Amino acid sequence: MSHDLVSELVIEQRADLLIITEPNKYVVTRSGWMVDTNGDVAIMNVSGRIAWRLTSRSGDMLAVESDSTLAIGAYVSPNCDIHEFIRRIDIIQGVVNNATKKVIILGDFNSKAIAAGSAYTNRRGEILTDMMGAVSCHCVNDxxxxxxxxxxxxxxxxxxxxxxxxxxxxxxxxxPHDKTRNGLSSSQKS
Structure with a gap:
């Protein structure tokens, strides 16, 4: 049901690209979706107005690019240990370091960081904040x-x-969160 609601929302918002973490794996095996190797991130070019090409895929990370933008979808499980978290952040940092285009990273990192609007920073948040600084990025969450x-x-x-x-x-x-949705959704426009 949440995928159907997202589809309606995408149409209402006139979105070009849809990035979902922890998708319904049955839904995203259908045509039109690009999926990471673990099935935890799915991306769809919904409008067709912009040509998006798959550039990088690994477990829990997927990157696509257009003529001007590199978009990365990422998911890091709350169950992975700190060494695995670092490894996954390093993969994302490597993709960003090689980018020649503007970069946007959207994902569920299961971390807490004041730089992302949390009340405190945990170890995962420190690692993520360090990565953002190393690649000249910042979080727009409020x-x-x-x-x-x-x-x-x-x-x-x-x-x-x-x-x-x-x-x-x-x-x-x-x-806004309402009773028909399983979680909160974020929308970005440029």
Whole structure:
């Protein structure tokens, strides 16, 4: 049901690209989706107005590019240990280091960082913040929770952009949560 709701939202927002973490694996095996090797990140070129090409795929990370932008979708499980977290962040950093285009990273990193709007920074957040600094990126999240369950909320789903985007207009928001959705969705426009 959440995939159907996302499809409606994409049409309403006139989105060009859809990046989903922890997708319904049955839904994304259908044509039109690019999926990482673990099935935890899926990307679809929904409008067809921009040509997106798959450039990098690994477990929990998928990168596509257009003529002007490199978009990375990422998911890091809360169950992986700190060494595996570092390895996955290093893969993303390597892709960004080789980029010649503006970069946007969207994903669920299961980390806490003040730089991403959390109330505190944990070890994973330190590693992610260090990576953002190393590749001249920053998080556009404003502290609005992107995950809610059983009375608990967190800023887990992040939008990270490189500094070349800072001259662009951004309308970043967490869309309202209602009873028909399983979680909160974020929308980015440039």
């Amino acid at each position: 502290g609005t929770p992107t995950y809610e369950a059983r009375g608990h909320s967190s800023v887990l789903d992040l939008t990270i952009i490189d500094d070349r985007w800072s001259r662009e207009h951004w309308d970043w928001q967490v869309l």
